[in-house]
Amino acid sequence: MENLLRILPSSPPSTLMRYGLTTVIVLVFFLIRLGLPLGGGYPFLIFFPAVFLSSILFDRGSGFLATFLTTVLAVYFFIEPRYTLVPPVEQVPPLVLYVLISCGIAVLSEALRRALERAQRAEREKDLLFQELAHRTKNNLQIIASVLALQARSVEDPEVKRIFDAAVTRVRVIANAHSQLQPSGDRSMVDMRSYLGDLCRDLGDSLRDVRPVAVRVEADPIELSTETAVPIGLIVNELVTNAFKYAFPDSQDGVVIVTFRRSEPGTIMLVVEDNGVGCPLEVKEGLGSRLVRLLVQQVGGTIAREAGNPGCRVVASISV
Numbered sequence: 001m002e003n004l005l006r007i008l009p010s011s012p013p014s015t016l017m018r019y020g021l022t023t024v025i026v027l028v029f030f031l032i033r034l035g036l037p038l039g040g041g042y043p044f045l046i047f048f049p050a051v052f053l054s055s056i057l058f059d060r061g062s063g064f065l066a067t068f069l070t071t072v073l074a075v076y077f078f079i080e081p082r083y084t085l086v087p088p089v090e091q092v093p094p095l096v097l098y099v100l101i102s103c104g105i106a107v108l109s110e111a112l113r114r115a116l117e118r119a120q121r122a123e124r125e126k127d128l129l130f131q132e133l134a135h136r137t138k139n140n141l142q143i144i145a146s147v148l149a150l151q152a153r154s155v156e157d158p159e160v161k162r163i164f165d166a167a168v169t170r171v172r173v174i175a176n177a178h179s180q181l182q183p184s185g186d187r188s189m190v191d192m193r194s195y196l197g198d199l200c201r202d203l204g205d206s207l208r209d210v211r212p213v214a215v216r217v218e219a220d221p222i223e224l225s226t227e228t229a230v231p232i233g234l235i236v237n238e239l240v241t242n243a244f245k246y247a248f249p250d251s252q253d254g255v256v257i258v259t260f261r262r263s264e265p266g267t268i269m270l271v272v273e274d275n276g277v278g279c280p281l282e283v284k285e286g287l288g289s290r291l292v293r294l295l296v297q298q299v300g301g302t303i304a305r306e307a308g309n310p311g312c313r314v315v316a317s318i319s320v
Contacts, residue, residue, distance in 0.1 A: 063106025
């Protein structure tokens, strides 16, 4: 639809230009007809495209003009006896039928163009409304995160403060997903490369303090729906946070690498690995670990932890 409207005039030309271009279109098809070795008693059939083009490019008046011109040319040049404007009696019914069909094409073609233009305007309005909704949702989530952060400052208990900080981070992960939303057909899609890049950059800035720990993202250009993108963002948030908390003690330097690639049709591999002290032999499942496990199940995936060389490596296989 958009490709068709792109080649159509954005504003209606003058009457003289419309009718002049219509005449040119008719002459082009007339020359094509002259060069075709077509026999039979219906030489005007090839003129239907001229009527259609004139109508959809301009208006029904241009289509009616094309109908008139093609009828005259067909009668004068292609119907026996030639070079007369009075067709034989046996040619009158098909000629009348041609005129009626051409007039119908002119009316329907103009209606089709107007319908396409209305549909395109509606699509633009829908996209604007969608972007406004995503923007407002992001702002509301940011307000919630700010309120939680403000509340955390008034708490003296370090454990409660840590819980508040984790909640703030999770809310911001969801807010960042809404900032990446793009309409695609009937679904809201998130550019995962941009989303994970922004997410990990913010996590690195907030978690590293003065430690020389870098976060690197290697992601394919994949778009996912919000139903899948938000859980993945929360999974990355928990895994990267855990890497900062446990992989680099005593201000040790290092790097955390987040890899997000399509391994095969319908499957995406998410890998979060570090070059820190390595995976502990026994891992006590806390709130973050339970959240990761539930989120992986939500997106229909599996997760495994394995020792790196050096460091720790967490691999999640996600079905999309």
